[in-house]
Amino acid sequence: MAAALVISAPASGVGKTTLTLALARAWRNRGLNVQCFKSGPDYIDPAFHAAATGRASVNVDSWAMDRGTIAHLVSRAADADVVLAEGSMGLFDGVAARGVSGTGATADIAEMLGWPVVLVIDPSGQAQTAAAIAAGLRDYRPGVRLAGVVLNRVASPRHEDLVRRALDDIGIAVFGALPRHAEISLPKRHLGLVQAEERAEIGKLIDEAARFVAEHVDLDAVLRSAARWSPQPAANGLNVAPPGQRIALARDAAFSFVYPHMLEAWRAAGAEISTFSPLADEVPDASADVCWLPGGYPELHAGRIAANARFRSGLRAFAETRPVHGECGGYMVLGTGLTDADGVSHEMTGLLGLETSFAKRRMHLGYRLAELAAPMPGHQPGARLRGHEFHYSTIVAQPDAPLAVVHDATGAVVAETGSRRGHATGTFFHLIAEDR
Known part of the structure; x- marks a missing residue:
């Protein structure tokens, strides 16, 4: 014991x-x-x-x-x-x-x-x-x-x-x-x-x-x-569906916010995960059937991301035929532009119309309960997803169709609905679990 x-x-x-x-x-x-x-x-x-x-x-x-x-x-x-x-x-x-x-x-x-x-x-x-x-x-x-x-x-x-x-x-x-x-x-x-x-x-x-x-x-x-x-027998395991069978996961200093239990749940369900580094100008594995961009600190590396043409064009090519999903910082990179804390605007991948800015810091913090209006990798419309939002960016524009109706822990509707366009989806909240 x-x-x-x-x-x-x-x-x-x-x-x-x-x-x-x-x-x-x-x-x-x-x-x-x-x-x-x-x-x-x-x-x-x-x-x-x-x-x-x-x-x-x-x-x-x-x-x-x-x-x-x-x-x-x-x-x-x-x-x-x-x-x-x-x-x-x-x-x-x-x-x-x-x-x-x-x-x-x-x-x-x-x-x-x-x-x-x-x-x-x-x-x-x-x-x-x-x-x-x-x-x-x-x-x-x-x-x-x-x-x-x-x-x-x-x-x-x-x-x-x-x-x-x-x-x-x-x-x-x-x-x-x-x-x-x-x-x-x-x-x-x-x-x-x-x-x-x-x-x-x-x-x-x-x-x-x-x-x-x-x-x-x-x-x-x-x-x-x-x-x-000593641990007691658990009635059930992790309630997290993998977004695909072969997952290309962005992973470096700008994209590092991934919950270990999420990756373990994906692997336990039989998914294979390959990592790539946008900061190193790498592209998703061509054999993957979905690409996932987690959160992190893209605002600290926005100039480098904008300069990495191979990554940006490779991600756009991937999204022509397969799903790409971004969480928080990953969502921002899927957008058209990101303005850093110094007020400098950087071009992102343009898979979504989202524009964000760190020039005027505003904290967004708290649990989120989202009911999907459309599918996202691993989850169907109507799914209730639990997660949390934690960032200091301001939405300048979020013109695409909303991905979900999102509430905070008190039940109040929040403006950060996420977006969808073509094969691309994104959320400001980080997924923790799906309601059973």
Whole structure:
């Protein structure tokens, strides 16, 4: 049986990812097999998890996934010694309306799986009040069990002592206290952390984080607080149909937002995946029967994409006879033009009439439920697709026929309907699962 824990916090930016990576690498250095998961929609943290553990990490999401899917995904930890699920935002933060099996909150996963929570608390600018926050989180929802806390960014030994005493008075274990340490700070980007594959020194950074955390946190006490867990048989597997039998997948620094569970579901259904790099001016495999352009950071590489005539003409030729689908950044590249943050306009592939701009940043963030008005690769009209939208682009023009009626998590209709023209389709939302 594995020792299973959830790593969460009162809010974003407190240090969940750093602690998760450090614990994972520290226990791996002890010879333990560590399996990580990420609660909620996030592409970037699972790549860091894989760098720390040497095992693929996948997302589990209570808004978009049913219990059977989540059980199937976590069953990959059957041979692990330690299981860590990193939360998103604050422990109880989700959407107002319940989805398939919850609101998307980390607490849903903790309660569903019976895994206790290690809280990362940043007591900067406070002392005993940190204990009140921890107590509130401990008592807020029956069924969610608090294992203890790790203090992060403590200012001094006196500061640590004040917070420790207050937590001890209310019976909350303190596993350790981390002084401020700039060398283990992960750099940020506008959609979250910089991707692991962009960080050549990521291994060194994780090693330093593991060393630092092992010096200040009682790793044995953390393990003792974990639940003893083994996977239960799942009633069903992944509910994601492959878009085709042979899939040409764009994959490079501009097109990297692909959920591991999606690729696994495609392969499990018998699909074959070949990758190509638009940034290297490559074209889709001629033997593929569908092309998929995922999201990523095309706005950071727009000039290069526009200059890669072989890629653009090759994709247009592919789309004359076979489906091409783009998600978010991939959707933007299927459009006619993309204006970057400096106000420079770049010509894209022109398979759709979409025009987008980053010159005036506007956040689009949240879960999406789409009912298809027309087919897209792998899904028929009327299908209800669950996903999420997360980007800062503005729609300048979206003239093509809408692909779907799209609602946010409250049921409100959103303007980002996606588009279809000929064999090309695109959505601003990233697909997570189809309603059964």
